[in-house]
Amino acid sequence: xxxxxxxxxxxxxxxxxxxxxxxxxxxxxxxxxxxxxxxxxxxxxxxxxxxxxxxxxxxxxxxxxxxxxxxxxxxxxxxxxxxxxxxxxxxxxxxxxxxxxxxxxxxxx
Amino acid sequence: xxxxxxxxxxxxxxxxxxxxxxxxxxxxxxxxxxxxxxxxxxxxxxxxxxxxxxxxxxxxxxxxxxxxxxxxxxxxxxxxxxxxxxxxxxxxxxxxxxxxxxxxxxxxxxxxxxxxxxxxxxxxxxxxxxxxxxxxxxxxxxxxxxxxxxxxxxxxxxxxxxxxxxxxxxxxxxxxxxxxxxxxxxxxxxxxxxxxxxxxxxxxxxxxxxxxxxxxxxxxxxxxxxxxxxxxxxxxxx
Numbered sequence: 001x002x003x004x005x006x007x008x009x010x011x012x013x014x015x016x017x018x019x020x021x022x023x024x025x026x027x028x029x030x031x032x033x034x035x036x037x038x039x040x041x042x043x044x045x046x047x048x049x050x051x052x053x054x055x056x057x058x059x060x061x062x063x064x065x066x067x068x069x070x071x072x073x074x075x076x077x078x079x080x081x082x083x084x085x086x087x088x089x090x091x092x093x094x095x096x097x098x099x100x101x102x103x104x105x106x107x108x109x
Numbered sequence: 110x111x112x113x114x115x116x117x118x119x120x121x122x123x124x125x126x127x128x129x130x131x132x133x134x135x136x137x138x139x140x141x142x143x144x145x146x147x148x149x150x151x152x153x154x155x156x157x158x159x160x161x162x163x164x165x166x167x168x169x170x171x172x173x174x175x176x177x178x179x180x181x182x183x184x185x186x187x188x189x190x191x192x193x194x195x196x197x198x199x200x201x202x203x204x205x206x207x208x209x210x211x212x213x214x215x216x217x218x219x220x221x222x223x224x225x226x227x228x229x230x231x232x233x234x235x236x237x238x239x240x241x242x243x244x245x246x247x248x249x250x251x252x253x254x255x256x257x258x259x260x261x262x263x264x265x266x267x268x269x270x271x272x273x274x275x276x277x278x279x280x281x282x283x284x285x286x287x288x289x290x291x292x293x294x295x296x297x298x299x300x301x302x303x304x305x306x307x308x309x310x311x312x313x314x315x316x317x318x319x320x321x322x323x324x325x326x327x328x329x330x331x332x333x334x335x336x337x338x339x340x341x342x343x344x345x346x347x
Contacts, residue, residue, distance in 0.1 A: 008189065008215065015119055026110065030134065030185040031172050041170035041187055078137040104134060104185060109112050 010054040014045035014108050023048040024108040025069035029056050029101055030080075036099030045108075048073055056103050057083075069105050078106040114139050114149060118189065125191035127165050131173075134183045161186050168255075192217040193255045195336070198243045198271040199262035200227035203286065206329035207259070208236045214333055221246040221271070222262070243271035247278065257282035257336050259316060263291070269298060276308045282339045284316035284332060291315075313339075318347065 011026070018024045029042045037058035044054040044062060046069040056065055061083050068079050084100045110118075114130070118141060121128040129142045133151065140149025142161045147153065153161065160173060164186050173184040195211045197204045200222035211218045219237040222228040228238045239246045243260075252258055258275040259282075260268040268285060272295075275283045287295060292314040299309050317331030318338065338347035 008192075009122075011115070011118060011122070011189075015115055018115075028185070028187065078134075080134055104132065106110055106132075106137060108110050108115060 008041075008043075010043035010045050013053040017045065017047045017051070018108045023073040025072045025105055026108055027056050027065045027069055027103050027105045030104045031102040032099060033101075034099035036101045038101075046070070046073075057101060061101070061103070065103055065105065072105045072107050076107050078104065080104050110139060111150070114141060117141055117148060122189055122191075127188075127190050129161050129165050129170075130187045130189065131161060132185045132187070134185055157184075164188055165190065190255070193340070194219070194250075194252070194257070196221060196247065196250060196252060196256060196258045196275075198222070198246075198258070198260040198267060199264075199286075200224070200229075200232065200238070201261050201263075203261050203325045203328050205232060206325040207261075207332055208233060210326075210329045210333045211336075212236075214337065216257070219246075219250060221250075222267075243267055244274045247271060247274035252278040252280035254279045254281055256280045257284070257339075259284045259286070259332060259336075261286045263287060265295070265298060269295070269302070272299060272312060273302060273304065276304060276311055282313065282336050283311050284313040284335065286314075286316050286328075288315060313347075 014024045014026050025046050027044045029038055029040050032040055038056055042056055044052055044056045044065060046052050046066045050066060052062060052066060055062060068081055072079055081103045118128065118130055127144060131140045131142055138150035140147055140151050140153065142158060144162065165188050168188055168190050170186055170188045173186050193216050195216040195218050197207055197218065197220045200220050204220055208218045208220060219239055220228055220233055221239045221243050223240055223242050225240065228240055241249065252275060258280045260271050262268050263286065272283065272285060285292065285295065296309050313335060317328060318334045320331050322328045322331040335347050338345055
């Protein structure tokens with residue numbers, strides 16, 4: 001069974017990747033408004049090759065978060081991202097989840 | 110996340126110790142708050158510390174802002190509590206489906222059955238097995254507010270002692286497999302054992318959401334759906 005499907009073990013996944021010598025960033029949902037698909041505390045780990053474990057939305061913003069995570073892996077600086085996803089905007093930016101979400105990205109040292 | 114914080118967080122999670130990781134979103138600095146100690150890059154005022162510990166007990170991650178200064182520090186409190194538990198009484202066919210469904214949902218599962226032929230590693234690979242009599246097993250495992258108990262044996266000798274122990278515990282969900290008729294007879298026996306009406310009313314029986322489930326896997330899904338509804342679905346009928 002895929003362990004990352006089970007609740008709340010993305011930190012373990014990030015640590016395992018880091019222990020394997022890869023650069024890793026951890027993204028965490030710190031606030032939500034409206035009908036955002038994943039609750040506060042949801043996490044996604046990203047490694048330097050772009051491998052992802054977990055999620056911070058229903059698949060709408062993971063790509064953008066992984067892109068920002070790559071920057072954090074390079075410069076070590078944490079990032080706080082806000083995604084406001086209105087239904088009107090959804091087609092333009094390819095985000096269809098609805099709601100708003102704030103995601104914190106940090107490097108795992 | 111600093112290596113030291115990561116190591117301590119992983120150790121706490123492995124030991125099933127409740128902990129909150131507090132991140133200052135302005136600086137990226139982090140501190141771990143436990144029930145009795147703190148460790149990390151910054152200290153917290155007593156009232157903030159108390160609030161973080163309240164959040165741990167409520168299992169509620171989220172932002173924490175200074176009520177005196179909304180533009181001041183912005184802290185994110187990430188609560189890491191041990192997994193919810195599911196205690197399944199009866200190592201029967203439905204339990205073989207319910208155990209993996211519950212594990213997938215994030216529950217720490219234990220299957221209780223004193224009958225050696227049922228509770229075997231071959232039938233329940235990788236699942237915790239307890240061979241004590243159900244009331245003794247529950248006395249040992251101490252169901253708390255983060256524990257669900259489901260009885261599946263159909264045998265009053267096994268189910269009833271488990272239900273009595275579960276109903277006298279703070280378990281957030283108590284369910285019992287059996288038809289409406291079986292369940293009515295069960296409630297009569299439990300009343301005879303001295304359980305009160307509010308106590309016996311806590312039992313979800315016949316167990317599970319009414320979705321027409323027939324096979325063991327479908328029944329497992331209906332049970333897990335009901336447990337999820339009781340836990341999360343504040344305004345939903347379960």
